[in-house]
Amino acid sequence: MIPRRISSSGINAEYGDSIFNLLETNMKKEYEASDWGWNEKEKKAELREKNPWFLIARDTTSKVIAFAHFKFDFDEEEEVLYCYEVQVVDEMRSKGVGKFMMQILELIGSTASMKKMMVTVFKHNSRSIHFFKDVLKYTDDETSPRYCDPLEESEYCYEIMSKPLKSRRKDDCGNVKAPAAPKCCQKC
DSSP, X not given: OEEEEEEGGGOOHXXXXXXXXXXXXXXXXXXXXXXSOOOHHHHHHHHTOSSOXXXXXXXTTOOEEEEEEEEEEEEXXXXXXXXXXXXXXXXXXXXXXXXXXXXXXXXXXXXXTOSEEEEEEETTOHHHHHIIIIISOOEEOTTSHHHHSGGGGGGOSEEEEEEEOOOOOBOTTSOBOOOOOOGGGSOO
């Protein structure tokens, strides 16, 4: 497996088609089963937005076997790495590829001093819920409908999950900097 990180502007026709086809194969039915529905035109436009990045894994024949679509963003004034999609071809599922992709994203987020990783998961997608909660140890985020709109939670088809990240910023000598102490613990 050969992982590669590229910006959305670097997605050429070969990668773009492979990525969209994998997304459609894995997620079209999931979207159709949700309140959001599937809109091919919107999904293609979403994949080509300016700010997102892609982490692409290829096999030795250069076939795309997995990708992650992510963005550095702010959530409630907190710096986050938001993973919009992580998709793996069927024959590579349950072999650690998705976990490896997410671990790379967590490392990218930590190195960029993001406070947490965030994902959105359909409530009806039990496989994804298991992957994020049980395998990767994500928890329901405070911005998830369960917390921010608890009286209307059943009206939402998704949950937002997150995982805190530890900063891996390096100093001028290449040493990993220790995270700053919380304000309440800093000496004046």
